[in-house]
Amino acid sequence: MPKEPPRMRQKRRFHLRPRGNICLVIDRVAQFGVKKWLLIFLAAACTVLLLLAGFATSRPTDNRPKPPLALMTSLPLIWSEGGIEADLAKDVAPHPAFKRLSAHYDITPIDDLEAWGPKPKQMLLLAQPKAFAPRELVRLDNWVRQGGLVLILADPALQWGSLYPLGDKRRPLFTSMLSPLFAHWGLELVLPLEDEVPASMRKIGVFPIRTVTAGEWLPKQSTAKGRCAILAKGLLADCRIGKGRAVLVADADFLDAAFWEGQGMRILTGKDEFANMALLQALLTALQDDKGLSGDFVGK
Secondary structure (H helix, E strand, O other): OOOOOOOOOOOOOOOOOOOOOOOOHHHHHHOOOOOHHHHHHHHHHHHHHHHHHHHHHHOOOOOOOOOEEEEEEOOOOOOOOOHHHHHHHHOOOOOHHHHHHHOOOEEEEOOOOOOOOOOOOOEEEEEOOOOOOHHHHHHHHHHHHOOOEEEEEOOOOOOOOOOOOOOOOOOOOOOOOOHHHHHHOOEEEEOOOOOOOOEEEEEEOOEEEEEEOOOEEEEOHHHOOOEEEEEHHHOEEEEEEOOEEEEEEOOOHHHOHHHHOOHHHHHHHOOOOOOHHHHHHHHHHHHHHOOOOOOOOOOO
16 A cells, blocks of 8 residues: 655644733743743733833823022032033032922023023022122112012021132132122121030921021111011011012021931931921922911911
8 A cells, every 4th residue: 555645744833812911922931831820920920010011101290391490509509619520520410409409490500690581480599699799789689679589598607518718719608798688678697606506406387407507687677678577586588579579598508418418317218307408499489489488387
């Protein structure tokens, strides 16, 4: 009898069946006879990953634009004391206070009030700024009286660490040079000398803060050109100037991360040790929303 032709050995083919959002790789694994418990594990893992991916893609994002904020300062917040060239060469990160502010505001650094063109609804933050020429003081006063909103951190005896000696232009300004403007608004910035320990912890409403050699606002009624309320035992002043508003803080050292980050506390809880930045954020929010600072916010 004639022999039958040998049967051609058929190659085993793998057919991946579509399963919607389930991992298709499971079908391929199944062809190799993998144990049932391993298949169940892979299916569960893929399902969890797909669910997590779905939550990530469906999470609502805040697309609202950040409020505009102009910033002028002599403090090393934006650039280090070495300047922009040194920072670019060393890939230096911005100061933690600037990084925290940038998360909430669209910050525009400025160094010349006369050349500054304010954006609509833009607030101004002056953090121990450089000394202003008389024409700059006039422009700032006029801008506030026409409806401008400004937060001023003015320190009478700044203790911020520096690489440079006193008098060096690269060093942050030791004492605020805005006394003529403050006098025009009916205030005087002084440094209390009764405290034996310069470093202090204070409770400003719900905000426990730590700083050093904070100043104090005193009324100067004889030359008052505005209406200012002094709060928080002299640390804050809230001034209604014409159609605008100026909130004044008699301290700038509280921005120094050494006073509020707290390495031990941050490692344990992931939070700041003191609420210095929370206070700054609350003051800017109150300024933006035209809310008062009296009562539980800062106390008398």
